[in-house]
Amino acid sequence: MIALLRGTLHAKSPNRLILDVGGVGYDVQVPLSTFYGLGDPGTAVSLRIHTHVREEAIALFGFATELELDVFERLIAISGIGPKLALAVLSGIEPGELITAIRLQDVARLTAIPGIGKKTAERIGLELKDRLPAALQATGPAAPEPSPREEMRGDLLSALINLGYQRPAADKALDTALAHSPDAGFEQVLKDALRRLMKS
Numbered sequence: 001m002i003a004l005l006r007g008t009l010h011a012k013s014p015n016r017l018i019l020d021v022g023g024v025g026y027d028v029q030v031p032l033s034t035f036y037g038l039g040d041p042g043t044a045v046s047l048r049i050h051t052h053v054r055e056e057a058i059a060l061f062g063f064a065t066e067l068e069l070d071v072f073e074r075l076i077a078i079s080g081i082g083p084k085l086a087l088a089v090l091s092g093i094e095p096g097e098l099i100t101a102i103r104l105q106d107v108a109r110l111t112a113i114p115g116i117g118k119k120t121a122e123r124i125g126l127e128l129k130d131r132l133p134a135a136l137q138a139t140g141p142a143a144p145e146p147s148p149r150e151e152m153r154g155d156l157l158s159a160l161i162n163l164g165y166q167r168p169a170a171d172k173a174l175d176t177a178l179a180h181s182p183d184a185g186f187e188q189v190l191k192d193a194l195r196r197l198m199k200s
Contacts, residue, residue, distance in 0.1 A: 001051040001162030002026075002060060004155055009045045012038055015091065017062070019045055028062040029083075031072075031090035037064050048155070051162050052083050061087060066154035067095050071132075073161065078127050080120065088115045089124075102128050152186055153178065159190060165197055173197045 005028070007021035014035055019026045028047060038045060047062035048069045061083055063069040068090060075086035089098065092113035101109040102125050110121035153174060160170035170193070177184075177192035184192070 001053075001159075001164075002049045003051070003159040003162050004047070005049055005060075005062065006044070006046045009038060009041050009043050011041055015087065017045075019047065019062075026060060028060045029087060030062045030064075031068065031087050032092075033068060033090055033094060034062060034064040048158055049162075050083075050158070059083065065095075066151065066158075069154075069158060071095050071098060073167075074128055074131060075124070078123060080123070085115060085120075089113055092116070099132050101125075102132060105129065149178075152189070156186065156190055156193065160193060160197070163194075169197060 005019055005021055005026055007019045007026070010018040010020045010025055012018075012035065014032060016027065016029050017035070017038065019028055028049070030047070034047070047064065048066060050061040050063075050069060050072060052059045052061060061072065063072060072083075072086050072090060075081050075089060076083055092115075093101070093109075097109075100106075105125045107118060107121045107125060110116055110124060111118055113121075116124075156174055157167075157170055160174070161167060165173075173193040173196040174189070176196055177189050181188060181192060
């Protein structure tokens with residue numbers, strides 16, 4: 001599964017772009033929060049990727065930050081919310097504001113997002129209130145800049161989830177692997193985490 005893409009922006013439109021990686025063009029769907037941060041075609045782009053596999057197709061969803069990807073994957077874990085709706089949520093509200101609205105159970109703010117009705121807003125608030133990423137405080141206007149180690153952990157977690165492992169198990173395996181080898185690189189930590197997951 002694809003967890004990260006780095007390449008040259010070939011073309012872009014709201015909610016979709018084509019990324020040229022070594023001469024191969026990847027069609028990636030993105031939220032507006034990511035789209036607005038992109039440069040013009042020809043600029044270098046790095047995106048965290050969620051690979052969504054269905055019987056008839058494989059779809060790639062790209063995000064500029066680990067926080068966007070984290071929120072997206074938590075949204076699609078809710079019954080009745082698919083990738084397209086989760087993308088619409090992130091396109092209708094900044095991740096930090098979304099997290100604040102969920103923590104405050106602000107149904108009115110959530111229903112202001114196009115495509116989100118009252119029942120869906122209530123379900124999002126109920127299911128995610130206690131399972132939000134810790135990157136922002138309830139009042140947090142902006143996420144702190146992640147360290148290189150935190151970025152690597154985020155990339156590793158995304159890779160394990162895209163390989164089919166459940167988030168709690170992947171989190172535990174990563175924490176153990178990183179504690180065991182705090183100075184190890186991406187590949188070594190990934191191999192260690194996979195070995196631990198296969199034993200569990």
